[in-house]
Amino acid sequence: MRDARVRRIRRLLAQRSARRSEGAFVVEGTNVLEAALDGEADIEALFAAPEAESECPALLDRAGRRGIIVHRLAPGVLERVADTVTPQPVLAVARRRPPALADVAAGEGAEPKLLVVGVDVRDPGNAGTLIRSAEAAGAHGVIFCRGSVDVTNPKTVRASAGALFHVPVVEGCDPQEVLGVLGDLGLQRIAAVAHGGERPDRVDLALPVALVFGNEAWGLPADVLSGVDTAVTIPMPGRSESLNLGMAASILLYEARRQRAPECGGVSRETGVVAG
Secondary structure, three states: OOHHHHHHHHHHHHOHHHHHHHOEEEEEOHHHHHHHHHOOOEEEEEEEOOOHHHHOHHHHHHHHHOOOEEEEOOOOHHHHHOOOOOOOOEEEEEEOOOOOHHHHHOOOOOOOOEEEEEOOOOOHHHHHHHHHHHHHOOOOEEEEEOOOOOOOOHHHHHHOOOHHHOOOEEEEEOHHHHHHHHHHOOOEEEEEOOOOOEOHHHOOOOOOEEEEEOEOOOEOOHHHHOOOOEEEOOOOOOOOOOOOHHHHHHHHHHHHHHHHOHHHOOEOOOOOOEOO
16 A cells, blocks of 8 residues: 555544545444445545455445445555554545535425534534434434534544434534524524423424534533523433433434324424323
């Protein structure tokens, strides 16, 4: 493997500025790459260690049939390049064209819009979990406001478990702009707060909604809270004061999914009361 390719992969793994300037990032691992191919991701090239021939031959074949260049690496090369302590036998360079806020926020669908908004989300693992939970719950998009972690951070890509390729993710918008656009489109903007909010099951999440989550340590700033329609707090009868951001997002997203699924006992749109 030529040194220029090695240096480029290392640069894309380590530098947000490189990922931004090239519009490219690194995808590591068999499962995430399978999800990327399922999502018709724009894969520039795939790099395979010798053991990939026996561990994931179907993936290599699938990539080749898609016309993706597959570089077979010499023993030990992938270990020197990969971002993980115990690297998987394949990685790839993918290109990303992030969607516009207006495209994700607007649009008609079979059910009311369900969006996730992250404000100052700094932890890569939490960001990836947020994307993964949003996709699993059938959300229509994720919006990370300015100051949040880069969604092409290698840890975020891994934590998303491939969901990054299946749900639109917007980055870099001003929080006030986001809340204004969503409000103009008729979405209820619902903030997740540690204390003082309504119980989630007493809020009608079957309506068009945007669930707004703040920083892992200090939550949502006052100027963002002043721009939402209501706030929800997950009841915690135990001793914990708060939940991990990714866990809280998963709970609220699945409460929204429960309310939208008739077989689970939905919520009355007229009263906002949970049906028995």
